[in-house]
Every structure is written in C-alpha cells, then in structure tokens.
Amino acid sequence: MKVLVIGGTRFFGIHMVNELLAEGHDVTIATRGKAADEYGNRVRRIIIDQTNGTSMKNALSGRHYDVAIDKIAYCSNDIKYAMEAVECDKYIHTSSTSVYEPKHMNTVESDFDGASKELIWCDRTAFPYEEIKRQAECALR
Numbered sequence: 537m538k539v540l541v542i543g544g545t546r547f548f549g550i551h552m553v554n555e556l557l558a559e560g561h562d563v564t565i566a567t568r569g570k571a572a573d574e575y576g577n578r579v580r581r582i583i584i585d586q587t588n589g590t591s592m593k594n595a596l597s598g599r600h601y602d603v604a605i606d607k608i609a610y611c612s613n614d615i616k617y618a619m620e621a622v623e624c625d626k627y628i629h630t631s632s633t634s635v636y637e638p639k640h641m642n643t644v645e646s647d648f649d650g651a652s653k654e655l656i657w658c659d660r661t662a663f664p665y666e667e668i669k670r671q672a673e674c675a676l677r
Contacts, residue, residue: 538562538600540622542586543607545571552605553579566595586614587659592621603628610660611668615675631673634666651677 544553544565550573556563557578564580565573573579585591586608604624609615615629633639635648650673656662658671 537602538564540564540566540596540599540601540604540624541607542566542584542604542609542618542622544605545573549607552607564599564601586617589613589617589620592617596621596623599623602626606630609672610665611662612655612657612671612675613659615672616657619675629672629676632665632669635670635673637666648673650674 539556539561541549541553541556541563542565543549545567553563553565553575557575563575563578564582565575566582566584568585569581569583582595584595601622601624603626604618604622605628606615606618607630609618609629619627633643635650636643637648648670650670653670653674655674655677656671657675658668660668662668663671
C-alpha cells in the first residue's frame with residue numbers, strides 16, 4: 537500500500553513509520569525537512585509547509601496515495617490545505633486528547649463531536665492549542 541505520512545520524524549510518528557516499513561508498505565514522508573530521520577532509502581521524502589496551501593499543492597500534486605496519515609495538522613486551515621492537496625483513498629488525522637473538555641476518566645471518542653461545533657477557519661495562532669485542535673477536527677466533518 538502507498539502511504540503518505542505527513543510528519544513522522546518525531547515522537548510516536550517514528551514508531552508508526554517503522555511499523556509501516558516493517559509491514560512492507562511504500563512510505564513517503566512529507567515534512568519541513570528540518571528533522572533528521574534514520575529511514576535511509578526506505579522512504580521517499582517530500583518537503584512541505586503545511587501552513588501554506590500553495591506549498592502543499594506544489595509538493596503533493598500529481599501523486600496518489602492509498603492512505604494519507606496526517607500527524608502534524610494543528611488547525612482547521614492545516615486540514616483544509618491537506619485535503620485540497622493530497623489525492624488519497626483514505627485520510628487519517630491524528631488529533632489530541634486536548635479536544636476533550638472537561639477531561640475525565642474513561643473518555644471516549646464520542647465525548648467530542650466536531651460536527652456539532654461551529655467551524656472557524658483559522659491558523660495555528662488564532663486560539664489556544666486546545667481550541668485549534670478542536671477546529672482541526674471540525675474541519676473534517
């Protein structure tokens with residue numbers, strides 16, 4: 537399977553990319569190109585600026601992926617730029633428990649419903665972290 541990982545050079549993204557490679561998937565990572573990785577020639581690399589729609593379109597046009605896994609989208613505009621640029625059969629966005637309010641034991645995914653919240657197209661500096669992550673989820677409805 538052809539997999540695009542937007543991010544994948546830090547934290548749990550490293551483990552995910554390594555697992556995808558171990559399973560034999562054809563992996564491309566799209567990053568800012570600032571963090572070194574140890575994947576060698578086992579991945580393709582694309583340099584992107586996810587906060588810039590033109591950068592995303594220029595970097596990703598003409599390519600098709602079975603799955604795109606977005607590990608770095610913070611806000612609704614990041615989601616919008618990815619969705620406008622990535623041609624894929626399935627798009628997966630990694631979010632954060634910060635979207636849940638209030639936080640509580642035994643939280644389940646349905647405790648936050650992005651479809652019922654007003655969508656505000658915003659950049660990463662528009663709101664505190666928790667709210668921009670909520671807006672990213674709202675953009676996926």
